[in-house]
Amino acid sequence: MLTINLFNGLVYGTLLIVMCSGLALIYGLRRVVNFAHGSLYMLGAYIGYSVAAHADFWVALFVAPAVMAAIGVVLDRYGFRLLQDRDPLTVVLVTFGLLLVIEDFVQTVWGKSNLSLATPDALNFAVNLFGTQVPAYRIGVIVVGAAVALGLSLWLRFSRYGLFVRAASTDPTTTSMQGVNTDALSAGVVGLGTALAGLAGVVSAPFMSLSPSMSADVIIDSFVVVVIGGLGSLAGAFIAAMVLGMVQAVGAVYLPDASVLLPFVLMVAILIWRPAGFAGSRT
Amino acid sequence: MNNYVLQAEDVAIHYGGVKAVDGVSLTLEKGQIRGLIGPNGAGKSTVIDAITGRRRLTRGKVMLGTEDVSALGVVDRRMRGLSRSFQRTSVFGQMSVRKQVELASHKMGVSDSAADADAVLEELDLRPLANVIAEDLGYGEQRRLDLALALVGHPSVLLLDEPMAGLSVQESHDLAHHLTALTSRRDVSVLLVEHDMDVVFGISDVVTVFELGRVIASGAPSDVRADPRVREAYLGSAA
């Protein structure tokens, strides 16, 4: 029983990682708290749905994030970049407006009904994990999440561009003064972050249903994660995502009455204990 | 008994492994100006942080007059007359110059805070800028405003962290004059951290030299200036 609960926590945690690393990256570089991130996740899922319907799930897994990346680049170029000197709050509200537009768009194109995407055949079987049957697809989700986490960490830690990204997330102007084209860098990072939202959307589609209101579900959890983790900190977000995934999965079983409040209790407790979140020790 | 207005005893502040300040004792007498110099990173700003309560002490204690203020917060220390300026300018960006200086004076319980504020603004040549929003001031002007915020409200002890930095030579000299006048007129004691040697040696009654978080020399300006250790560690060609 505990095994399966931990497994479930791991699945949701890794999904949150994919979702939140995008949110954290975009916040890091653009200081934008992107309320539309959930909608981008939704858009990714819907695009994935359509691609899968015409081609194949595996094609969708690559096409949807690619399309989303392009959207992200455009969003940065014609949105965030033009607003970079503005009060962060106004940018928040711009993303709020964007959320409405995307939601309307999704409703118009795909309708208001719930849609569902079938689990790809190749992963539509059960695996015996320490004596419990778990769906192979969910193991796939964990693999994707882990790959994203590992890939991003290594990239940021050891690559040249990773260094630029880390520098620019603290002080874009000074980074730029060293000759780093931060405009291009931001566009790339927002594109990457948006692609990750799309990836999370496609990956979750086979086990969660698609509906125009699905964005609201994840955006709050994602905020909880990035805030607990320390805004803009990827490592913090990874830890927070796993903690939240576990807390939800295990809480639903052992503390059923409080489980729905747990993420918020966690967030309040952590912020009061440590106002800048896990990773916010130095500010 | 002594008549120290400020006494730091064996003060230490460690950041993890870095011993920024490691067992420093300092005193200030009434109306005295003590210059505090030392190489970059010697712990001068940190000592000011320790005395004003911005950083928690790792060790030691701080006495203001006869009272041990080590456990008090920043606000309580200021209310007891301990005032400071900042190495990195720190003002209220959205408020007008006069409004913030007057507020600072009022907070200290000065009955005619408007007059007090005006006097300080006058002394620092900020009168013509009184109605300007701080954000719109130039860098040097902001530094003077920072100083004004420390000077109002008749503090008894002033801790100034490089007040001359960013000022022109003329302005530095004016400020130096102003400080000496202040100490004699208002009986204010000053701890002056400064890299402008002309100023430090010119107006200090005593000079203390830091290196690596410890006091390496202390005494009359001329003695300190002549100290070979100080020359080597700090003064170089300015000696």
Added chain:
Amino acid sequence: MSIQRMSLNTLAALVIGAVIALTVSSGTVLSLLTQAIIYAVFAIGVGLLLRQNGMVSFGHALYFGAAGYGIGIILQLGLMPAELAIVVTLAAIAIVGLLFGLVIVRVPGIAFGMLTLAIGQMFFLTASRARGLTGGADGMSIDWPSTLFGISQSVLLRPANLFMLCWIVLVGIILLLALLLRSRFGSITEAVRDNEERARFIGISTLLPRAAVYALSALVTGVGGVLSALNTGFISPESLHWSLSGMTLMMVVVGGYKALWGPALGAVVYFLFKDILGDYADHWMAIFGIALITVIVFSPTGIAGALQKLRFRHQATPAKAAVSSH
């Protein structure tokens, strides 16, 4: 602004309200305006926090909804007369606001917004799952007595009267806040907002002023909640939901929060615009979203900011220009 100017403006505002109440005969328009004014009060609460503390709350719906729930529960249980229930509820909101404030204002920046969001959502979820008295997710109706403050409910709820009542409350709140912010309390909170550390070094303990502003903004929001409870006679968990806070924040920014009355203007614009959209478009979300983006992008200081700029254009060059030429 001088005291005379202020009293003059207040008087003018009241007269305008009376003229609207007397001349507009359409119940639809009056009830729309009433609704807008109620949210204007709410928005002023949120705007106050932003203006005076520099803090963004995504959780103020908590106090809006709490007012309705507080009164609803008290009346349902018959604990005290409705008039007293209003006072007690508002006092409770102010106290709770202060206590919360003392704990949460220490959290900086956008994390504060998220924290308020979390706290608000906790109450939303608790209210949704509750059973019994409050009706959980279905909500509860508020049993107002047949007379309130000596006025019979049917008279009070007549569109023109209710509008006038809400208008007077709104004008009163703006006036009181304007007076309060002229006082030392105003400067202190501004100083703390601008530079908390420096404020401490000029002898201001920063926690209490921040918490006080938070409590005050909660209280103002609570007043909006009371008016809403009176207008709708109903309360449900949606009134606690963060999206309501988000919507109000939208009004605040669109209206412009640098001026005290900006958020109120934002609320009115919001409702009028939404009403027009409701009539003509199936795609109100997209239109609304685009309109929101447009307003924010082209008018960074909100409508109030734009209006003020327009007014200042006639007046002399700003002080700075005169100074820097010395």
Added chain:
Amino acid sequence: MTALLKVDRINAFYGAAHILHNLSLEVRAGERVALIGRNGVGKTTVVNTLLGLARLGEGQIRFRDSEIRKPRPYLAAQHSIVVVPQGRRIIANLTVEENLVLGAATGRKGPWTVPEIYKLFPILQERAHTPGTALSGGQQQMLAVGRALMANPSLILLDEPTEGLAPVIVDQLATIFNRVADQGTALLLIEQNMSLVVRVAHRYLAMAKGAVVASGEVNNSRDGLKDLEAHIMV
């Protein structure tokens, strides 16, 4: 020889505030120019305009042969012009070493490498793996200079590099600036400390109210010092 930096009658603004008025200056390869003037005359604004941090109105900026119509912070560095900014601007979440590596973002090769910088400032090597902002003010200034050198630039703009530095360090920096210049890198030194100007610069430009009002050779003598100081006491 063409100018590395040529600024021709530029006007610059912060919001609506008009700060620079038809200001012109030019730095050629290998030159050592000082830009002096009292507080608030707009020295930093000159730098900010080149970087696109202040709004450029009328006027022309050229980096080497290219005209820069829309200045952005990275363009200068890409044209081999780097800035040691006033206030240092060390990046807080990077270590000392990473801050240095970041300085080499343009990838231009030259004499300056991380080990070379460490030789110049041994303290930086001691603190190589601590966060850049855990350094004291003076140490941060060394890091900022080191970072600029890492770009192996042909021109360095130094905005009040000795502000807040101990006299020994100022001596050290003066030596270093001279060494750098001897290796062929041009310097534009913005300073209020005239003793440094006298030790480093060959030519000066004095600013007042957003324009260059005087210029000349730096006379390395006591009188020269007095002359220069007169410019900033206006």
Added chain:
Amino acid sequence: AKNTDPVRVGLVSSKSGVFAQQGEEVIRAVQFAIEEANARGGIDGRKVEVSEADDEGTPDAGRRAAEKLARDGYNLLIGPIPSSISLALAPNLERWDAAYFVVASKSDKITGDTCKPRAFRTNHSDAMDIAMIGEWAKNFKEKTYASIAADYVWGHDSSESFAKAVKAQGKEVKIQLYAPMGTKDFSPYIAQLKDAGVDAIWVAEIGRDAIAFVKQAQEFGLVPKTRLIGHALIQNFMVAATENALEGTQGTTAYTPDIDTPRNKAFVAAWQSKFSRLPTDNEAQAYNGAQVMFEGVRKAGSAKPADVAAALKGASIDTIYGTVTMRAADNQLVLPNFVARVKPMDGTLRPVIEQTFAPNLTPAPSALCKM
């Protein structure tokens, strides 16, 4: 002269928000009913006019939208989905001079403490569903049960009534789980349900949650191994959104096209000729509500809300459910109730009625309702 004021319908439902899908169905069906009435020359010669508004799924926006319609003269209101909106509208009807026909909200409060002379419920109440469960449970074959329900009033009521009903049959309920509304990942609950090893599971989940639960139950192999019994689960949109996962599942249903009454046959035929498909449960209930409204106008000989309300009180009405009564004590339409099973029928998978419970199973009016 005969008064032929038009009948003005205020159609308020969700065009956006969580209930947008059901809202779409309701709007479609009410419009259908109106077109049909107008095609027949109106209601006793009265043209039916309609104005629509979006309630966004929240009581506040719903109330605002309804008030505007009512004050503009479209004061025969119909359409909201969640009970919260219905409860927010009811107390204002007199003030707005409106009447309101509930077609989808099930809360007992609507016909309980919040009952109003001008609010009529034309669909089943929770109490009616629950009363049926006791009867229905007598036929259950399995020995051990579990339940999973939405964590709010309705879910708890459902789950507890179910537990009571099966315990009365001497059977065992091993666990009762409640999942918060908006749960996306049901795996922790499914793990517990699997672990409990029961024969059948009572499911009282709604909307997206229900879809997610069913899909994930299938993913983890909980279904089809373990039988699901659904409370309001086997709705048409659910069946459509979960592919074949619900095939064979039994559950309560408010309507299926198989109901054997003349008016229903006519309705289904007309619907099919227009949309080339069968009406869904939500559509039929909304259509039914509009029919009741029109019947009120007919009986009152007036389109004024007060007259319509007076005429409907205690009236006997011919509907797609047969001839039923609008109970005078609480304005609840007393309807038969149904249990159905999801089966392939004429090429589509849909609920098909297996058992009908007579209207007399409807519990007595709530004592809290004082009109």
